[in-house]
Amino acid sequence: MTTKPLLKVEGLKKYFPIKKGILGRTVGYVKAVDDVSFYVNEGETLGIVGESGCGKSTTGRMLMRLLEPTEGKVEFDGKDLTSLSTEEMRKTRRDIQMVFQDPYASLNPRHTIEKILEEPLIVHGLDNSKERKKKVREFLEIVGLSAYHAKRYPHQFSGGQRQRIGIARALMTNPKLIIADEPVSALDVSIQSQVLNLMQDLQKEFNLTYIFIAHDLGVVRHISDRVGVMYLGKMVEMADSEQLYLKALHPYTQALLSAVPVPDPDFKKEQILLEGDIPNPANPPSGCTFHTRCPHKMEICTKVTPRLTEHDSGHSVACHLYSEQVDNDIKQLEGSI
Amino acid sequence: MSEFVPKVDGITKNKIEKTAGPWREAWNGFKKSKVAVAGMGIVLFFILLAGFGFLAEQGYLGQNIGLEGINDQKLSDRLLPPSSEYWFGTDDLGRDIFSRIVHGARISLWVGFFSVIGSVVVGSALGIVAGYYGRWVDTIISRVFDIMLAFPSILLAIAIVSVLGPNLQNALIAIAVINVPNFGRLIRSKVLSIKEDEYITAAKGIGMKDARILFSHILPNSMAPVIVQGTLAIATAILEAAALGFLGLGAQAPMPEWGKMLADSKSFLHSAPWTMIFPGIAIMLTVLGFNLMGDGLRDALDPKMKS
Numbered sequence: 001m002t003t004k005p006l007l008k009v010e011g012l013k014k015y016f017p018i019k020k021g022i023l024g025r026t027v028g029y030v031k032a033v034d035d036v037s038f039y040v041n042e043g044e045t046l047g048i049v050g051e052s053g054c055g056k057s058t059t060g061r062m063l064m065r066l067l068e069p070t071e072g073k074v075e076f077d078g079k080d081l082t083s084l085s086t087e088e089m090r091k092t093r094r095d096i097q098m099v100f101q102d103p104y105a106s107l108n109p110r111h112t113i114e115k116i117l118e119e120p121l122i123v124h125g126l127d128n129s130k131e132r133k134k135k136v137r138e139f140l141e142i143v144g145l146s147a148y149h150a151k152r153y154p155h156q157f158s159g160g161q162r163q164r165i166g167i168a169r170a171l172m173t174n175p176k177l178i179i180a181d182e183p184v185s186a187l188d189v190s191i192q193s194q195v196l197n198l199m200q201d202l203q204k205e206f207n208l209t210y211i212f213i214a215h216d217l218g219v220v221r222h223i224s225d226r227v228g229v230m231y232l233g234k235m236v237e238m239a240d241s242e243q244l245y246l247k248a249l250h251p252y253t254q255a256l257l258s259a260v261p262v263p264d265p266d267f268k269k270e271q272i273l274l275e276g277d278i279p280n281p282a283n284p285p286s287g288c289t290f291h292t293r294c295p296h297k298m299e300i301c302t303k304v305t306p307r308l309t310e311h312d313s314g315h316s317v318a319c320h321l322y323s324e325q326v327d328n329d330i331k332q333l334e335g336s337i
Numbered sequence: 338m339s340e341f342v343p344k345v346d347g348i349t350k351n352k353i354e355k356t357a358g359p360w361r362e363a364w365n366g367f368k369k370s371k372v373a374v375a376g377m378g379i380v381l382f383f384i385l386l387a388g389f390g391f392l393a394e395q396g397y398l399g400q401n402i403g404l405e406g407i408n409d410q411k412l413s414d415r416l417l418p419p420s421s422e423y424w425f426g427t428d429d430l431g432r433d434i435f436s437r438i439v440h441g442a443r444i445s446l447w448v449g450f451f452s453v454i455g456s457v458v459v460g461s462a463l464g465i466v467a468g469y470y471g472r473w474v475d476t477i478i479s480r481v482f483d484i485m486l487a488f489p490s491i492l493l494a495i496a497i498v499s500v501l502g503p504n505l506q507n508a509l510i511a512i513a514v515i516n517v518p519n520f521g522r523l524i525r526s527k528v529l530s531i532k533e534d535e536y537i538t539a540a541k542g543i544g545m546k547d548a549r550i551l552f553s554h555i556l557p558n559s560m561a562p563v564i565v566q567g568t569l570a571i572a573t574a575i576l577e578a579a580a581l582g583f584l585g586l587g588a589q590a591p592m593p594e595w596g597k598m599l600a601d602s603k604s605f606l607h608s609a610p611w612t613m614i615f616p617g618i619a620i621m622l623t624v625l626g627f628n629l630m631g632d633g634l635r636d637a638l639d640p641k642m643k644s
Contacts, residue, residue, distance in 0.1 A: 064542055093544035105535040110359050110557050119553075120543045153359065169543070 005039040006177060006209050007063070012036045012072035014058050018282060030282045032058045034233040036072075037308070040177070045203065045210040047224030047241065049217055049256070051278055055233040056213045057101075060181045063211070064096055065089050077176065094124045097170035101182040103162035107154040113140070113165055114150040120172040139168045142205075144198060160191035164198065171202065179211045184219060196223055217260050221245055226314075229253045232281055232289040235308055239315040249317040251294050288320065296321055363561075366637035373633020379626030387443035394440065416609040426611040428602060434612065437593035438619050444594045445623060448509050448578040449571040455513035457567055460520025465551060465559075467521070468528030479525070482518035490515045491580060498586045505578075505594065508587035512574045523566055527559035561638035568631035572624040579620050595620050 013036075015029040033055040040046045048056045061067040063074055065081060074081040076096065084092060097120075100106035107116055117136040121127050127135060137147035143164040154162060163183060170178050180199070184192040200223060202208060214220050220227055220241075227244045229237040229252065237250040248254045255272040274293045279285050285292050291301040300320050308318040367373055411431035419426045425434035467478040485493065497511035531537065532555060540550050579596025581587035588594030590601070595616045602612035 061538075066538055066541055090544045090546065093542060098539065098542040100535050100539055102535055106539045108536045108540075108554055108558070119540075119545070123543060123545045123549065166539075169539070173543075 004042050006042040006077060007040040007211075008073075008075040009039065009059075009063070010037045010073040010075070012059065012062060012074065013070045014055070014062055014067060015070045028282055031233050031284060032281060033062065033069075034284075036230070036233070036235050038228055038235060038238060040209055040211060042176075042209055043203075043207055044225040045212055045223055047212045047214065047220035047227040048230060049214055049220050049227060050230035051215065053278060053281065054230045055281075056215075056230050057181050059230070060098070060179045060211065060213050063179055064093060064098060066098075091124070094120075094173045095175050096177045096179065097173065097175040099163075099166050099170050099178060099180040099183045102186050103159050103166055104154075104186070106166055107162060109154055112151055112153055113157075116154070116165065117150075117169055117172055120169060124173055126173065135172065139171055140165075142171070142202070143168045144194075158191075159187050160195060163187060163191075163195050167195070167199065167202070171206065174206070175208070177209045177211065179213070181213045182215065183212075185214060185216060192219065193222075199223065217245075217256055229256070232279065232284055234289060234318065236290065236319070237315075237317045238308065239312075239317075243312070243315055247315075249311060249315070249322055250290075250319050251296050251321070252290050255295075288318075363634075363637045367633050370633045370636060372629050373636070376626045376629025376631075376633060379622055380630055383442050383446060383623050383626065386439055387446050390436075390439040390443050393436075416605060416612070418609070419611055425615040426609065428598070428612050429605060429609075434598075434615050437598060438595070438615055441593045441595045441598065441616065441619065442623070444505065444588060444592065445575045445578060445620070448505070448512065449575040449623075449627075452509045452512040452574045452578075453516065453567050453570045455510075456516035456570070457520050457563060459513070460517045461524045461556070461563065463517070464521040464524030465528050465556065468525040469532055469547075469551060469555065475525075478521065482521050485515070485518045488515075491577065494577060494581060495584070495586060498581060503586045503589065505588040505592065508578055508581045511581070512577050515577075516570055516574065519570070520563060520566065523562055524559055527562060528555055531555050531558050565631055565635040565638055568627055568634055572627035572631070575620065575623055575627070 012033055013031070014033040015031055017026040018028045018030060019025065020027045036055075036059055038046065048059065050056045058067060062069045062072075063076075063081075065074075065084075069082055072082065076092070079092070081089065081092065111119075114133065114136050117139060118132045121132045121135065126132075133150075136150055140147055140149055145161060145164055145168075149157075149161075154165070157165065163186075167183070183199070184195050187195060196219065199210070203210060210223070212220060212223055224241045227239060227241050228235050229244075229250065231252050237244065237248065237253045239249075244253065245257065248257050251272075252274075255274050258270065258272045272295065276293050279289065279292055285302070287303045288294070288301040288306050291297050294301065298320060304320070306318045306320050308316050309322075310316045311322050409432065411427075414423070414427050414431040416429055417423055417427045417431075423433050423435065425438065428434055428437075463478050463482075467475040488496075493515045494508070494511040497514055498507050501507035501510065537550060537554060540554050545554075578587055578594070579599065582594045582596030583600040585597075585600065588597045590597065598616040599613055599620075602609070602616075605612050
C-alpha cells in the first residue's frame, strides 16, 4: 500500500443561496459544506460519517463535480478538478466512479442490466461491442451475480443484487477512486455485510481507493482505514479508524460512538445523550457549531470557531478542549472585548 | 451474444428467458382491461376501414364494389333512405353516404395521427429543453405555453386557419399547434421529476454527455404519459378537425370529411336524418375507441412504472 495521496481536498465549500420574493433576491446561504479539507491515500478507504444533513453527500458529489463547489480545490491524481472544463471533467470521470445510496433509484428502469453496465464503456469509447458484452458478463460474475442476469431488468432484482449491479457499473471503466455514498444504508443488515465484504474484496483485487460515506459508525469502522466525522458542514475529527473508535476526542464523536448499539444485553454503558436538534445550517451557531449541544461547552466555544488541528499523529480534531492555543484564543478574545 | 448458455439448471433458465421488459409488462396490464381492448378493437376497425377505402380508391379491389366514385353525383337518387343499394342512404347530391364514410375514415385518422405526432414532437422537444435546462429557457418556453393555453383552443385553431387559408392541411397544422403546449407541459413536468432521479445523477457520474442523458435516459422514461395523452389527443384532434370542417374551415367540398358531411346535411335533419346520423356515429365511435384505449393505456402505464 502506497501512501501517496490520490485525492487532496482543500477548503471545499458549498453554499446554497436562499432566494426569496418574486425577484429571487438572495437573502442568505445554507452552508451545506463549509471549509472541508482532507486527503485520501491510494489504496485506502476513507470513511466519512455524520448525521443526515451534515453535508457528507454534498461533499461526495462535489468531488465528482456533480455539484459545483462554491470554493475550494479538489486535486485528483495531480490535476485540479475544479479548474477542468466540463468536457475534461467528463473524461476524468472515467477514473472516479460513484456508488449510490438507493439501489432502487440508481438504475434506469427501462434498461437491461447489460445496457446499464455497458454504458460507461460506450460513453468513454472503450472496447467494441463484442468485448463490452464479454466484459459485462465478466463483471457480473465478479460482483457475485451470474452472466445470465444480463438480459434482465432492474425491477427483477432484490435490493442487494441491485447494489451489486451498481458496484459493477462503477467498476466497468477500471476507475482509481470510487465514491460510495451510503451504499449499504438502504439494505437489510444481513445483505449489508455481504455488500461490504464484496467491496473489500474488490478493493484488494483492483487496487481501488474508496471514499465511503455513511451514517452508520459500525459499517464505517468495518471498512475504513481512516475516518472523518462531519457535523453541520464541517469536519470535526479525523483519525485512523482504530484510534477513533478507541479514543474519540471530539464530544460529538464521543456521543455518536456511545449511541452505537452493542450486541450484548448485559452490557451497561454510559450513553451520552445529545440535547436538542441539529441546528439550521442556514443560520449556524456562532463559534463552534456544536456548542448548542455540547456537554463540555466553554465560554470560548460560543465565540471562536475551532480549527481542525492535529492532536496526535494522524489524529486531528476541531475542538477547544484540545486546543493548545486555547489560552491564546481566550486572550485574543478578551483583547477584542 | 444470445448464444450464451447459462450455467444454471433448465427450470431457472426457462423462467429467465421469458422475462419481460417494461413495455411487455404494460401490454399485459393493458390486456386485462376488456374495455380498453374493445376500444383498441374499434380503433383497429376504423384503421382497417381507412385502409380498405384507400385500396378501393386506388382500384386494387376491382371495379363495382360500390366504393369507387365517392363524388359521383346521381341526382335521381337524392336523399334516399338506407337500403340494400345504399346502406347508409344518399345525400342531397345523390352520393352514397356509406362509401363517403369509409373514405372519411382515412381523412379523420390522418388528421388525428399526424396532428398529434406533430404536437408530440414539437411539444416534447420544447418540454424537454425547458425541463432539463431550467432557468430562463424554462421561463420563456413555459410563458409561451401559458399564453397559448389562455386562448380557447378552437378559437386559436380558427385564427390559425384564417391566417393560413381554409383547407384540410392547414386545419391539421392548426390542430397540431394548439396541442403543443399540452404535451410540452406534460413532458416538462415529467422531465423535472426524472432529472432528480438518482439514475440520472449516476449517468452524469459515469461521464455521459447531456444529449445522451436526454435521449437515452430522460426521454424514454417520460414517454408513458405522452402515449396516454397522445391517444386521448387523437380523439380530440378528430373532433376538432370535424368542428373546423363543420365551420367550413377544414376540409373543403367535395372531400368526404365527417365534420364537413355533418355541416352539409344540417338542413336535412328532419327530412333525411340519416345524412347526419351516420357521419355522427362514425365520429362518435372513433373518438370513443381512442378514449377507451387511452384510458386503458393510462391504467397500464401511468400508475408509476413498476420499479
